Amino acid sequence: NIGPIKKVSLRTAILVIFIFIKFNISLIPSDSYCIIDPIEEAIFQNPDVSFGGHSKPKNCTALQRIAIIIPFRNRETHLHYWLFYMHPFLQKQQGDYGIYVIEQHGESKFNRAKLMNVGYAEAVKDYDYNCFIFSDVDIIPLDLQNLYRCSKKPKHMAHSLDKFNFRLPYKNLFGGIVAFTKEHYLKVNGFSNTFWGWGGEDDELFQRVKAAGLSIERASSNISRARVFKHKRDRGNERNLQNVHMIYKAKSRMNDDGLSSLKYTVISFTKHRLYKKITVDIGSPP
Ligand code: UDH
Ligand code: NGS
Numbered sequence: 001n002i003g004p005i006k007k008v009s010l011r012t013a014i015l016v017i018f019i020f021i022k023f024n025i026s027l028i029p030s031d032s033y034c035i036i037d038p039i040e041e042a043i044f045q046n047p048d049v050s051f052g053g054h055s056k057p058k059n060c061t062a063l064q065r066i067a068i069i070i071p072f073r074n075r076e077t078h079l080h081y082w083l084f085y086m087h088p089f090l091q092k093q094q095g096d097y098g099i100y101v102i103e104q105h106g107e108s109k110f111n112r113a114k115l116m117n118v119g120y121a122e123a124v125k126d127y128d129y130n131c132f133i134f135s136d137v138d139i140i141p142l143d144l145q146n147l148y149r150c151s152k153k154p155k156h157m158a159h160s161l162d163k164f165n166f167r168l169p170y171k172n173l174f175g176g177i178v179a180f181t182k183e184h185y186l187k188v189n190g191f192s193n194t195f196w197g198w199g200g201e202d203d204e205l206f207q208r209v210k211a212a213g214l215s216i217e218r219a220s221s222n223i224s225r226a227r228v229f230k231h232k233r234d235r236g237n238e239r240n241l242q243n244v245h246m247i248y249k250a251k252s253r254m255n256d257d258g259l260s261s262l263k264y265t266v267i268s269f270t271k272h273r274l275y276k277k278i279t280v281d282i283g284s285p286p
Helices: 003-022 037-044 078-093 112-124 182-187 201-211 243-251
Strands: 065-072 098-103 132-133 139-141 179-182 226-227 263-273 276-281
Touching: 003 065, 037 078, 065 078, 078 098, 078 139, 098 112, 112 201, 112 276, 132 182, 139 243, 201 243, 243 263
Parallel strands: 065 098, 065 132, 098 276
Antiparallel strands: 132 179, 139 226, 263 276
């Protein structure tokens, strides 16, 4: 026999429990189990990657030594997810590879192309790389058959993206991820250093490839399917319409603007557990 007050509190307790179950309410704050930084998991899952982000197959010698160059500023979360997905992927492909994150120091307009050149110039000082894969931080391949390797021709690797419904938006697109042998990257004198802000530097690289008498290749769009992390346009990387005019002057500029004219100051080298970060001052637009 329970008293009327106890009866009311029992009824209230049952009602509260019912509401919690019905509306899926939890007393544990949801962020306490959602915010796990993928870098922690990536470090845990990739013990064979050496400090600074280099890995190579244990029982054979790879023919290609691959530097993966990532232009970077203020995209930590994307980088951590990229490392989480890509280290296992690259190891399964038995790659002999190193990850270089090239961070633009300061607030001036972003220059993706110049950061790529810095990545090349710094990576060759570290190891005898013969293949260079220049990749955005936000693109993840979906099929292990998509080989992160160089080919006989410069290779475009971001032509089958979810954001374009896995179709090529225009024939000469050469953005997102490209792979060059050392010989070919030197032949085109790298990217131009003069594309500040968003747009066009990849189109200009395509023109350089043509001007050097080379052509590009793409693997089948089925195996090249890739996901792009959704994001807003970054501050400091606004579209620069002036870049459009420079694309078709690639041939006349190619020898003087690129690796041959590259100038920058290294602010810091940091060997992280799964990558090497090089922070650089690359100047600002004239
Ligand atoms: N990047 C940075 N930080 C920046 C800008 C660019 O790290 O502030 C790097 C990063 O590797 C990125 C790459 O440069 O993946 C290319 O830049 P992006 O991702 O901004 O270029 P994308 O063409 O997207 O992929 C343009 C913005 C589209 C916004 C659309 C909103 N719906
Ligand atoms: C073109 C840009 C390229 C860019 C491509 C795809 O318009 O740099 O769109 O961009 N060329 C110029 O601006 C001249 S995307 O839709 O992936 O953001 O790569």
